Amino acid sequence: MGQGMALQFKHLHMNGIVKQFPGVLACDHVDFDVQAGEIHALLGENGAGKSTLMKILYGLYRHDEGEILLNDEPLNASSPTDTIARGVGMIHQHFMLVPSLTVVENIALGLREEPADASFISRLRSRSVLDLGRIRKKLVELSETYNLRVNPDSPIWQLSVGEQQRVEILRALYKGSELLILDEPTAVLTPQEVDDLFLILRQMADDGRGLIFISHKLHEVINLTHRITVLRDGCRVGSIATQDATKEILAEMMVGRPVVFQYDQDAAKRGPVRLSMQNVESVSDRGTPGLSGVSMEVHAGEIVGVAGVSGNGQKELAEVIAGLRVATAGSVTALDKDITNAEPAKIKSLGISYIPEERMVDGIIKDFSVAENYILRDCTTQHYAANGLFMRFNKIKDACEEAIRAYAIKTPHTSTKIKSLSGGNIQKLVLARELSSDPQIIIASQPTRGVDIGAIEYIHHRLLEERDNGKAILLISEDLDEVLLLADRILVIYEGQFVGEVDRDDVVIEEIGKMMAGSAQHEMA
Amino acid sequence: MELALIESVLSIAIRAGTSVLFATLGGIMTERSGVLNLGIEGMMLLSALAGFAGAFYSGSLLVGVFAGMIVGGLVAAVHAFWCVTLSANQVASGLALVIFSTGLADFIGQNIGPEGTTLVGLAGPKLQRFAVPGLSSLPIVGESFFHQDALTYLLYLLVPLIWYYLFKTRPGIHLRAIGENPRAADSLGVSVTRLRYVYTIVGGVLIGLGGAHLSLAYTPGWSVDITSGRGWIAIAMVIFSLWNPLRAVIGALLFGGVTAIQFRMQAAGTSIPTFFLSMAPYIATIVALLFISGRRSLYRHNGVPSALGTVYHRE
Numbered sequence: 001m002g003q004g005m006a007l008q009f010k011h012l013h014m015n016g017i018v019k020q021f022p023g024v025l026a027c028d029h030v031d032f033d034v035q036a037g038e039i040h041a042l043l044g045e046n047g048a049g050k051s052t053l054m055k056i057l058y059g060l061y062r063h064d065e066g067e068i069l070l071n072d073e074p075l076n077a078s079s080p081t082d083t084i085a086r087g088v089g090m091i092h093q094h095f096m097l098v099p100s101l102t103v104v105e106n107i108a109l110g111l112r113e114e115p116a117d118a119s120f121i122s123r124l125r126s127r128s129v130l131d132l133g134r135i136r137k138k139l140v141e142l143s144e145t146y147n148l149r150v151n152p153d154s155p156i157w158q159l160s161v162g163e164q165q166r167v168e169i170l171r172a173l174y175k176g177s178e179l180l181i182l183d184e185p186t187a188v189l190t191p192q193e194v195d196d197l198f199l200i201l202r203q204m205a206d207d208g209r210g211l212i213f214i215s216h217k218l219h220e221v222i223n224l225t226h227r228i229t230v231l232r233d234g235c236r237v238g239s240i241a242t243q244d245a246t247k248e249i250l251a252e253m254m255v256g257r258p259v260v261f262q263y264d265q266d267a268a269k270r271g272p273v274r275l276s277m278q279n280v281e282s283v284s285d286r287g288t289p290g291l292s293g294v295s296m297e298v299h300a301g302e303i304v305g306v307a308g309v310s311g312n313g314q315k316e317l318a319e320v321i322a323g324l325r326v327a328t329a330g331s332v333t334a335l336d337k338d339i340t341n342a343e344p345a346k347i348k349s350l351g352i353s354y355i356p357e358e359r360m361v362d363g364i365i366k367d368f369s370v371a372e373n374y375i376l377r378d379c380t381t382q383h384y385a386a387n388g389l390f391m392r393f394n395k396i397k398d399a400c401e402e403a404i405r406a407y408a409i410k411t412p413h414t415s416t417k418i419k420s421l422s423g424g425n426i427q428k429l430v431l432a433r434e435l436s437s438d439p440q441i442i443i444a445s446q447p448t449r450g451v452d453i454g455a456i457e458y459i460h461h462r463l464l465e466e467r468d469n470g471k472a473i474l475l476i477s478e479d480l481d482e483v484l485l486l487a488d489r490i491l492v493i494y495e496g497q498f499v500g501e502v503d504r505d506d507v508v509i510e511e512i513g514k515m516m517a518g519s520a521q522h523e524m525a
Numbered sequence: 526m527e528l529a530l531i532e533s534v535l536s537i538a539i540r541a542g543t544s545v546l547f548a549t550l551g552g553i554m555t556e557r558s559g560v561l562n563l564g565i566e567g568m569m570l571l572s573a574l575a576g577f578a579g580a581f582y583s584g585s586l587l588v589g590v591f592a593g594m595i596v597g598g599l600v601a602a603v604h605a606f607w608c609v610t611l612s613a614n615q616v617a618s619g620l621a622l623v624i625f626s627t628g629l630a631d632f633i634g635q636n637i638g639p640e641g642t643t644l645v646g647l648a649g650p651k652l653q654r655f656a657v658p659g660l661s662s663l664p665i666v667g668e669s670f671f672h673q674d675a676l677t678y679l680l681y682l683l684v685p686l687i688w689y690y691l692f693k694t695r696p697g698i699h700l701r702a703i704g705e706n707p708r709a710a711d712s713l714g715v716s717v718t719r720l721r722y723v724y725t726i727v728g729g730v731l732i733g734l735g736g737a738h739l740s741l742a743y744t745p746g747w748s749v750d751i752t753s754g755r756g757w758i759a760i761a762m763v764i765f766s767l768w769n770p771l772r773a774v775i776g777a778l779l780f781g782g783v784t785a786i787q788f789r790m791q792a793a794g795t796s797i798p799t800f801f802l803s804m805a806p807y808i809a810t811i812v813a814l815l816f817i818s819g820r821r822s823l824y825r826h827n828g829v830p831s832a833l834g835t836v837y838h839r840e
Contacts, residue, residue, distance in 0.1 A: 060712065060839060081714030096709035098702045099831070108695065109702050110713030130695045 007208045009087055009178035010071045011035045012057075018065035019052055026052040027063070028234040034179065034210040039201060041221040041242070042214045044231035045254055045452040046423060050214050051093075053231070054181045057212075058090045059083040070179070084110075089177025091168045093184045099157040103150055104136050107171050111135070135174075142173050146200050161188045161310065169200065179210040186220055190309045191480060191513035198224050216254070216453070217481075218247045230254055255453050265464055268488040271300030274472035275321070275352075275441050280330035282316045290316030292496040293330070298441070298472040303463065305487025306476040309516050313496035314476045315357060318445040321474070322354040323347040334441055348377065353434035355427075357445035357476070363430045364418050371400040371414040374433050403432040408458065424455030431459060435466065442466060442473045448482060460486060480512065494518040528665065534785045535669035541806075542781025543677045544569070544743060544752075547735030548759035549766060549773045550687055555601070555728030557691065557768055558721045559704035561834040563619025564604050565732055566756025567626025572597040572736030574630045574644075577747045578637060581649035589650065590676070590737050597733020598726045600626065605725035609718055612836040623756070631749045644747045652676060652742035674742045676734060683731075687770045700724060704830030707837040717837050735759070754807065761814045767828030776813065783809040 012034045019027040027049045034040045044050045055061045057068060059077030068075040070086055077083045080090075097106050108130060116122045136152050143149060148166040156164060165185060172180055182201070186194045201224065205211050215221050221228055222245055229239040230253040237253045251259040275298040284290035291313050298304045308314055319325035321332055323344035331340045339347050348354075356362035364373045375396050380388050384396050400414045407428045411421055418426060427447065434442070444463065448456040463486060467473055477483050483490055484507060492500040492515040500515040502508075548565050555562040575596035580589025604622055607613040638644045652674040661671040670681075691697040699720060702710040707717045739751050758780055766773035787802040795802075 058712075079714060079716075080712055084714055090712070092712065094708075096706070096712045098705040098709055100705055101698065101701065105698055109698055109710065110715050111695075112714075128694050128696060130693060130698065 007036070007178045008071065009036050009208065009210055012071075012075075012179055012210060013069040014053070014057060014066065015069070016066040017053060017056060017063050017068070019049075019056060019061060019063050021052075025234050027056070029066070030231065030234070030236045032229055032236070034212055036178075036208050036210055037205055038227060039205050039211040039213055039225045041225040041228040042212055042231065043216065043218075043221055043228055043250060043254060045216060045454075046450060047233075047452070048231040048254070049234040050231055051183060052234075054090065054183060054212065054214060057083070058088060058181060081110075084175055084177075087176055087178040088181070089172030089175060089179070090181040091165070091172060091183060091185055093187065095164050095168055097156045097164055097167060100155060102155050103152045103159075103167050103170075104132050104139060106156060106167060107139055107174055108132065108135050111175070139170060139174060142170055146170075146173065146203060147196075148200065162190070162193045165189070165197070173204075177209075179212070180204065181212045181214070183214045184216070185213070186215065186217065188310060190516050191509065192517050194220070218250050219481075221245075221250070222247065232256060251453060259453060259457060263460065263464060263485070266468070268302040268467065269470075270302050271470055271472075273297045274300050274335060275474065276333045277321070278331045278333075280320055280332060281328045282320050282325055283328060284313075284316055289496055290325075291320065291327075294493075294496070294498060295330075296491060296498060298474050300440070300472050301467060301470045302488045303467050303473040303475050303486050305483035305490045306474065306493050307480055307483045307490055307512060307516060308478065308493035310478050312493050312516075314445065314478070314493060316496070317493070318354065318357065318443050318474075318476055321347075321443055322352070322356075348437075351437070351440040353437065353439035353442045355430055355434050355442070355444045355447050357449070359423070359427055359430060359449075360419075364426060366419040367417060369415045370404070370409075370411050370418050370421070370429060371396050373418045374400040374403055374414075374429060377433050378437065399436075403429070403436065407432045407462075422452070424451040427451050427459065428455060431462060435462070440471060442471055443476070444473065445476045446478065447475070448477075448479070456482075480509075480516075484509070492516055530789075532665055532668045534782070534789060535665070536672065537785035537788060538778055538781035539669060539673060539677060540743060540781070541784040542777035543673075543680060544735040544738040545755050545759055545762060545780050546680055546684075546773060546777035547676075547738060548732045548756060549762040549777060550683060550770055551597070551728040551731030551733075551735065552759055552763035553691075553728075553766065553768050553770060553773060554687070554700075554731060555725045556763060556833055557700050557704045557830055558724035559707060559717075559830055559832040559835065559837065560605065560608050560721050560725050561615040561619060562601075562604065562725070562728060562763075563616060563760060564600070564622030564626070564756075565619075565759045566752060566754065567623035568597050568600045568729055568732045569736040569739070569752045569756045569759075570630045571600055571626045572733035573740040573751050574634055574736075574747060575733075576737030577649055577740035577745075578644060580741055581644070581647065584650060586650050586652055586741060589741050590734070593737025593740075594730045594733040597736060598730040601726045601729020601732070602722070604729070605722045608836070609721045609725070612838070615834045615836075627749075634747050634749065645749070646746065648746060650741070651745040652738075674738075676738045676742060679734075684770050684774055691770065701830070703837075704832055707832050707835075711837070711839065721837075732756075732759075758807065758810050761810045764829075765810075765813050765817050767817070768830065769828060776810075779813060780806050780810055 014032040017027050017030045030053055032053065042050045052061065056063045059080045059082055075083065075086060098109065139152050148170050150163050150166045185197060189197060201211055213225055222242060225242050227239060228242055228245055228250065230237040230250065232254060247261060278295050280291055280294045282291045294317065306314060316325055320327045323342050327340055331338060334352055335350055337350060360366060375384050378384060385391050397414050404411060409425050409428045411425060447459055463473060475483065475486055488504050490502045491498045492512055494516065495518060502512060548569055552562050552565055572593040576589045576593030579592030580586050600622065604618055607618040608615045634644045638647060654672055654674050657671040661667045691700065699710065699715045703715060703717045703720050711717050740747055744751060762773060762776040765776045783806040787805045791799055791802055
């Protein structure tokens with residue numbers, strides 16, 4: 001449709017937007033604008049107000065002050081229905097798809113079709129009859145125009161994450177969205193999928209659409225967009241043309257101080273093997289093979305990074321080592337002891353720490369206090385509990401306060417409920433807890449997911465420090481940049497198998513990307 | 526001889542299953558929207574009372590049936606208000622409704638008879654069974670399926686209609702969406718709050734029909750234990766049906782069938798105590814439920830609304 005139809009969208013202005021949540025000023029007089037044909041990045045840390053601002057634009061929230069002008073006319077939306085009708089579309093970070101419905105049915109969801117005439121019968125028809133055939137036809141046309149390939153009759157739950165995102169984009173296009181908001185669209189994609197997505201986004205901008213690209217990944221913003229607006233703590237820090245932007249400038253705008261992107265790290269001083277796996281197999285939650293014959297070694301004094309697209313066995317890998325998932329075959333050895341299918345408590349006591357990927361579910365207990373969460377791992381030791389029974393509250397408080405100081409955790413008090421802390425501070429506490437026992441092996445699963453740049457920097461430094469202290473570290477991360485930054489050796493996981501191993505000094509990103517997508521099977525070294 | 530037996534068992538099975546099927550359909554409509562309905566038993570009781578009282582005082586069966594529907598809808602509206610507007614715990618709300626309704630129905634039934642006496646034991650108008658010309662002369666199914674009361678015939682129409690509505694129409698997709706992923710539906714401009722009210726009340730009206738069928742057709746009259754747990758059976762049947770109206774028919778026939786068989790056995794005078802025989806339909810229901818619940822693959826993407834029992838709020 002794009003080329004044939006003239007688009008209505010000219011420009012959008014948001015002026016002086018204020019949004020107050022209980023206790024937080026989420027948007028503080030923010031100005032923002034988008035022109036037709038432009039890709040405008042909205043950059044900021046978690047909690048900077050990006051998502052809030054966009055939810056206001058999309059009609060999910062009402063702003064307290066300020067005005068929104070779409071093509072110079074006020075956009076007074078009380079719900080997304082109004083904004084969708086005015087040609088605004090949003091691709092949410094968590095996809096707004098109904099898993100049990102097919103692609104076509106999901107597209108049909110919420111569609112309003114104009115009745116053929118004003119008679120009662122045709123109004124009823126347009127509201128109730130579902131012309132899936134017609135929707136399907138238009139959908140196929142659209143997906144060909146923009147090269148968004150997806151099977152229209154598959155139920156959503158059978159699709160990969162990348163395909164689901166394509167469905168989201170197709171739906172926005174189908175509804176005639178001319179101003180498209182993309183909330184962290186690359187978070188779940190492989191590097192190749194990101195490239196494909198960027199091609200599509202550029203084509204949509206060239207057609208005269210306006211695109212708002214929310215992200216905290218600096219290189220993506222620099223690659224894709226025309227203009228960048230940075231938010232920090234609910235305020236607009238400023239806007240710059242992308243051609244004038246560098247990573248350093250942007251990061252400083254985001255964080256408010258200079259940020260280091262390359263760490264000075266010495267070459268790894270590899271010691272003896274600490275952790276090894278031999279032909280380990282396991283089953284995923286869905287009952288499908290999770291790991292299919294995984295072998296690897298981690299030496300003292302090195303960081304081994306596991307790169308891969310989400311859901312290729314990373315979770316199973318970490319959980320098998322931590323004793324939380326049954327290995328159906330093979331063996332796991334740590335510190336020269338067989339720990340295959342050992343109790344988690346035993347594995348822990350050997351000196352293995354585990355930083356779980358689902359921090360809020362597996363890492364902490366949300367309704368417990370900061371101090372209680374800090375001692376969760378060691379709460380039965382004599383140090384914290386007399387006779388393993390009566391809690392020594394003063395000692396617990398002291399230990400926790402020390403950790404809070406050492407890790408610069410921002411919390412009002414040790415008795416504050418941990419769920420009220422930011423993601424970065426929660427993760428720092430998990431890290432403090434897991435490192436407190438001076439472990440020999442550290443399994444870090446997605447250690448910086450959803451964590452702000454300042455905390456990421458800190459966590460990275462801590463991990464490198466532990467490496468230099470001779471610890472064996474397995475870093476499992478879906479953020480390829482993080483793996484490239486920290487790992488001395490990179491293993492690429494695909495469908496529960498390691499499909500390649502690359503040394504830090506021999507990295508070719510395209511090669512790793514191909515392995516992550518499963519297209520190149522490399523022999524393990 | 527054999528044939529007559531099958532016919533009679535089938536005929537009773539359908540009669541016994543009718544109220545359960547109405548209630549199951551009601552439960553499906555409510556729960557497809559994401560609102561858990563454990564209050565079916567209470568809704569059935571109050572609507573059975575309303576149905577009988579309405580017909581008794583007006584002398585009109587139609588008034589009775591409508592009274593049952595209205596009361597079913599009203600009780601469901603209370604449930605919707607608690608669960609949707611007040612964001613109450615849906616389990617607690619449903620159970621509270623049953624406890625409250627049981628007491629209320631008993632109290633009202635004791636006091637609204639002629640001159641403030643009890644309604645229990647009074648005879649009122651009764652929905653008569655009638656044969657559908659032509660169809661009723663079919664072998665076996667004719668006499669059992671097409672010699673029933675008007676509400677049962679209504680059910681024959683409702684089952685395919687509801688199935689079509691759920692799976693083939695635009696509002697049906699919206700209904701399924703708000704029970705699966707309300708956030709997605711909301712972001713697409715489907716009003717979760719409004720639709721959850723609508724379908725909770727629609728469900729209540731259907732459950733009300735089930736209640737009215739009990740007091741106007743199946744066991745005409747009013748008594749406190751008139752539902753004898755059929756509302757709970759319906760909850761089990763909703764799960765057994767995987768929230769699909771066509772499968773609900775199988776469940777209702779199963780319940781009705783075992784009921785009919787144990788009636789027959791009682792009549793034939795077996796040595797098994799009648800208490801045990803009366804238990805049979807309930808045990809059959811539990812067994813059927815266990816059978817279906819044990820198969821998780823079947824369960825996961827084929828029915829159970831993912832957002833069932835959860836409160837939806839825009840952040």
